[in-house]
Amino acid sequence: MPNTDVRRKVNVIGHQHPDTDSICSAIAYAYLKKKLGINAEARRAGLLNRETEFVLKYFGVKSPRLCTDVSPQVKDIDIRCQPGVDGNMSLKSAWMLMRSVEIDTLCITNSQKELLGIITIRDIATANMDLLDTAVLSKAHTPYRNVVQTLEGKMILGDEDAVIDKGNIFIGAATPDAMEEYVEEGDMVILSNRYESQLCAIECGAGCIIICGGLAAPKTIIARATEKGCRIITTPHPIYDVAKLISQAAPISHYMTKDNISKFNLNTPVEDAHKVMASVRFRYFPVLNDNGLYCGVISRRNLLNVHRKQIILVDHNEKTQAVDGLDQAEILEIIDHHRLKAVETMNPVYFRNVPMGCTCTIVYQMFHENNVEIPKEIAGLLLSAILSDTLMFRSPTCTPVDKAVAEELAKTANINIPQYAEQMFEAGADLTGKNAEEVFLSDFKIFSRGDVRFGVGQGTYMTKKSKIAAKKLVGPYLSEAAAYQGIPMIFYMFTDVPGESTDLMFTGPHAAAIIEKAFHVKTQGDCAVLPGLMSRKKQLIPPLMAAIQEEMQ
Secondary structure (H helix, E strand, O other): OOOOOOOOOEEEEOOOOOOHHHHHHHHHHHHHHHHOOOOEEEEEOOOOOHHHHHHHHHOOOOOOEEOOEOOOEHHHEOOEOOOOEOOOOEHHHHHHHHHHHOOOEEEEEOOOOOEEEEEEHHHHHHHHHOOOOOOHHHHOOOEHHHHHHHOOOEEEEOOOOOEOOOOOEEEOOOOHHHHHHHOOOOOEEEEOOOHHHHHHHHHOOOOEEEEOOOOOOOHHHHHHHHHHOOEEEEOOOOHHHHHHHHHHHOEHHHOOEOOOOOOEEOOOEHHHHHHHHHHOOOOEEEEEOOOOOEEEEEEHHHHHOEOOOEEEEEOOOOHHHOOEOHHHOEEEEEEEOOOOOOOOOOOOOEEEEOOOOOHHHHHHHHHHHOOOOOOHHHHHHHHHHHHHHOOOOOOOOOOHHHHHHHHHHHHHHOOOHHHHHHHHHHHHHOOOOOOHHHHHHOOEEEEEEOOEEEEEEEEEEOOHHHHHHHHHHHHHHHHHHHHHHOOOEEEEEEEEOOOOEEEEEEEOOOHHHHHHHHHOOOOEOOEEEEEOOOOHHHHHHHHHHHHHHHHOO
16 A cells, blocks of 8 residues: 555545445445545545445445535645734734734634634734824724823823824813813823823813823822823823824724625635635735635745645546646556556556456455444445445456455345345436436536547336436436537446346447447447447447547547
8 A cells, every 4th residue: 555645634535426336335444544644535526427426325334525626725735824804903902913924914803703804914014004093992992991002101191002082182282271272072182291281182072192201190180180080191202102192003904895895615626726825915815714714824835835625536547537737736546447548647646456256356455455344334334335336246347356245245244135136236226206307317428539529328127117208318418518518429228237238229320320330230320239248348439439530430
């Protein structure tokens, strides 16, 4: 077994339009990987068919999560886990925090980590340049606590948690007579140690006086301020410094950007993030988790170090059958039993391709090679896949190893093979409530030969009645499916398991000629009867490929 990175999640995934082998091999191999210390998770690349639904329900196994694209997402880059800040934080505190952690953007959140807005160093610089707005503290509903912290002072009288909701900032360097003319009720007045000025400001109805220079407030001033409901703050800074600092006490919520914020969630494709970042001026961008709550920030620099998703492919090795974005993922392994049309990889990979009837037979062997015990439910899944892919040992792809492995697994899972297989195939053939597209896509793959792409689907049926019903439903849909899939030809196998034969329906301008050349039969309308043909992989695809190549020359 190859070594893989135990720290990151490894996605084990089968092909699009997954069949029972694709799902069961992914689940079983992910289980084996976990037992070997790898953080692996089984995923599915499409909807489950009814046969597979029956299997998972029978053995009480949860369906893998859907994954249709493995392109890198925001969750695959290094997110900076910068905590959100309170909107009441002062401009000065925000600026100091930015300097200490070397970031130029802060995200404002509430106690539930909901994103309320962002503020940048540019916003703070702009706010500091607006020196003429003397009402900024009241407009911003600034807590007195911010003023105390910004001025490194003490609140001698009043409640720090109270909020400034009216008044202007006034520098009380003028004479008391001038103050009487300009100071209004609720104003915040910056003062020196002049007793007359302090008393005048209080008598004029100031909401707060700030005594500068580290000087104490006289007892008579405190007493009169108490009577008039005026707050008192002392600060060690001189008047000039206080005048420069005071507006920096305003809360950042007053200046933050709160509308049309460029933000991403963990599932945003990196490609989309690139486009957004190139179109706006911000350097850092908030990231929200799956619950819509703030969890950090990213920048353009983070996008340079993308951790590609780590993938193990099972039951296929063709890009046309794989999930989207595979060329942007890191393929670690391929476990398969089909023809080689291997995807291109960036690095050498562990590639195990064995001519067995089922991928799950190979997975069973890997359990034993690693001395890992197979639990009952996993044994049931492995057995189900073998029975499905080999059509209960009737398919020419079935090997003696497949049959021997199935018999061993049946003992572990306590399953009677004939009885269970009949139930499983009947469940898969049930068309109740299904439309033509759903039946068609339950087991459909796209192949290519040179420049020619074509699709092949297959349904297996235990009774002629169910086979005829499926043909009536799916047959008329084939031409529509070809147009939707963007391919010129589609062949669909309606396989009679007990009768060991296939009715092959088709659509496409050259399809009839290709079938007649490949199987030496005469088509009847849009169908050809092929006795003894059971396997798509071994009996249908090779002669189709040869005939297509000859027809297109």
